[in-house]
Amino acid sequence: MSITYPHFDFVINHKSQHFRARIGTLITPHGNVDTPNFIFCATKAAIKGGLTPHDMRQANTQFILSNTYHLMLSPGSDVVAQMGGLHKFMGWDGPILTDSGGFQIFSLGHGSIASEIKGKRLSHRPKTVLKIEEEGVVFKSYINGQLHHLTPEKSIQVQRGLGPDFVVMFDECTPFHVDKNYTAESMRRSHRWGERSLQEFTRHHDGTQALYGIIQGGTYEDLRSESCDFVNEQPFFGHAIGGSLGASKQQMYDVVAHAMAQLNPKRPVHLLGIGGIGDIFSGVKNGVDTFDCVHPTRLARHGGALVQPHLQPENSSKEYLNLKNARYKLDSSPIDPDCGCHTCQNFSRGYLHYLIKAGEMLGLHAITIHNVYFMNRLLAAIRQAIVKDNLDIIEQEWIHRAQ
C-alpha cells in the first residue's frame, strides 16, 4: 500500500551536530509549522480559559489539537462536519491535529495514563471500557453513560468528519500496570488496527488530511522496536509515540530515545501528552518534532504561571509561580518583566493573585495567555539553540532543578 500526501511535507532545515535534534518545517494546507513546536489542546474544540483563536495567534501559537473522544460524543462529528469542519467551526485557520479517540477511552477505562507517568498508578475512576476485541472497543460515554462502539474505521470516519489536517490511527493505549504479554498482544492488535485505519483513510483520501501512525510497546525495548518497524513500513505521513512511557522521568527518556533511534528520520515525530520543560528538552535532543500537553492551560486554572528558573523565588524546582500564594498580594511586577505577552504587558502579579482569590475568570484567562506565550517562547528558544547548536547551554536557562 502506498499513500501520497501532495499538500503536506516535512522539510528538515538543520540538524544538530551533537544530538538527534533538528529544526524543520511542517507544511500543511493550513500553513506551515516551525519544528520543534508545541501543540496546544483545544480538547473540546476550544482552548480552556476562554482564549479565542486571535488570542492564541497573539501568543504566537501555530498548531492546536482537538480530541476525537470528546467531539464524537458532543457535538458529534456530523454536527462539526455540517458546520464546515473544525477550522471553520472554531474559527482557527492554522493546522489542527485530532487524536484517534483511543487515548481517552483507554485512559479512562484503565485508569489515567497521565497519573501513571507521574508515579500515581492507581486510579479510582470508574471503568468505562466494557469490551476490547479484534473489531474494536465498546465504552460508556462520560457524559451520559450511553454505550458506544469505536473501531479503526469509525475513528477515521469521525476524524474525516471533524476535518483536521492531521489524523491519527486508532490504537489501544496500554497502561503501565499490565504485563508484557498483554502489552505485546495489545500492540499487535493496535498494528492490525493501524492497517485498518490506513485502509479506511485511503477510501476517502483527497489530499486534505495526513495520517500519523502510533508506536506502542510500553516500556519493553523489543516491543517498541517491533512497533517502530511496523510504522516505518506503513505509508504514514508521521509517527507518534504513545502508550505507557514508564513510571519515572528517566524511564520515559529511555523509551523515547530507544524509539527515536529506530524511527524513519524523514518523517515528523510527535510525542503524545508530554509537556514538562525538561521532558521537551530531552525529547528534542532525541529528535522529537512536536509535543502536546494540557499542562500549560490546566496549570493556569490552578493559578500557576510558567517561569524560567531565575524567576522562581519559592526555593522550589517547580516550573511555575503559584500566584495563589499570599507573597504576591502586593507584588506590582508582572509574572516576568522580560515576557512580551499581553498579560505581562498589562497586569501585575498582585492583580492576578487578587483575581484568582476573588474567583474572577479574568485571572485564569490572563494566566493562560501567559502560559501559552511562555511555551511558544520556549520552543522558539529551542529552535534557535538547535541552529546555534547550544541546546545544553540554553537548557540551563529553562530547566528547573531541585535546590
Place this chain on the structure above:
Amino acid sequence: MSITYPHFDFVINHKSQHFRARIGTLITPHGNVDTPNFIFCATKAAIKGGLTPHDMRQANTQFILSNTYHLMLSPGSDVVAQMGGLHKFMGWDGPILTDSGGFQIFSLGHGSIASEIKGKRLSHRPKTVLKIEEEGVVFKSYINGQLHHLTPEKSIQVQRGLGPDFVVMFDECTPFHVDKNYTAESMRRSHRWGERSLQEFTRHHDGTQALYGIIQGGTYEDLRSESCDFVNEQPFFGHAIGGSLGASKQQMYDVVAHAMAQLNPKRPVHLLGIGGIGDIFSGVKNGVDTFDCVHPTRLARHGGALVQPHLQPENSSKEYLNLKNARYKLDSSPIDPDCGCHTCQNFSRGYLHYLIKAGEMLGLHAITIHNVYFMNRLLAAIRQAIVKDNLDIIEQEWIHRAQ
C-alpha cells in the same frame, strides 16, 4: 461651600428639539466620554467573562465602574492604593466611577432593589444590615460575616484610596416596600450624609476626582423634588438618580422624568443600575447622560446574546437570543451578520450554542464581547439620533415589543 473641578468638565454639544435629550462630552483626567453612554460594571475590578481592558476597548468601551462594597472587603482599598489605584491595578486607562458602597449594603440588607424593579418584591436573602443610625451603617461582610462600619467619611476615604475619576456620596438606598415616612426620614439622613461626604471629599481634594450627589425619595414626587433641590444646591460635579424607582417600568419612567425636569441641566446625570434598551431610550429622552447595569455581562453568562428586534425569531419581546436553545445547534450565521464585534466576525451561533452546552468558558467570554459591543453600538446610534433628532424613529429599530 464651593468646590472646583479643574480637570473635569461636562460640555453639552447638542440638544434635541423634541426631547430633553442632549449629547455631550464628559471631560476627565483619563480621557473624554461621549454622552449619552453606558458604563460597564467591573464589580470586583474586573469585567465578568474574562474580558481584558484591551477587549473592552476593542468593543468601543469608554467608561467602566467598580463597586466600593466589594473592593473595600477584598482586596481592601489600602491594597488597591498601594498597587497604584484602580486604573493601574486593573490596567484600564479610561474613566472609572465607583459607587459609595451604599447600594450593595442596603440592597443585600433590605432585599434586592433590582428584583423589586422587576416586580419581585420579596427577597429570601439573609439580612446583613445590622444597624442604620445617624453616624452610618453596621453590616456583615458577604464574604466572611465580619462586622463592618460604613460612614459617609469612610466611604469617601475608601473611594479616595481606590482612586477612580468619579466618586459618589454615601446614601441609604431605600427599597420599595418601606412607607413614605421611612423614605422621607431616610432621604433627609442621606442628604446629611451627602453634606458629610462633601466635607470629607474637600479635605483631600486635589483635582483628580469629581463627586456625584444622589437623588433619593422613592416614588414620591414631593420627596424627589426635595432631593433634587438638595443636590442642585450642593457643589456636586454631577447627579445620580438612585433608590427605588417603583414596581413597574411606567412608574420608573415617571420618577425619572419628574426628577430630570428639576435637576440642574448643566450637570451630567447618571441613572443608577438601569440598562434595558427601552429604559435607556426613555432615560435619554428625559436627558439622562449615563447608565450602568450588570445586565449585558450577566445575560452573557446565561447564554443570552443582545440583538435588535429584527433578529428575534423566538416570537418574543426578549432583547436577546437564548443561545442555549437547540434551534441554534446547526446555525452557521453569527449572532448578528451586521455586527462588527470580534465574536460576530469569527464565531457562529452554532459554535456558541455548543460552547455553552459543553461548559467551555470561551462561550460566555465570546457572548460577553458581543453584548458589550452591542451596548456601545446602541449608545452610538442614540447619540447620532439625537444629532439628527430622530430618536422616535430609530427607537423602532432597537426596542423589542410584545408580539
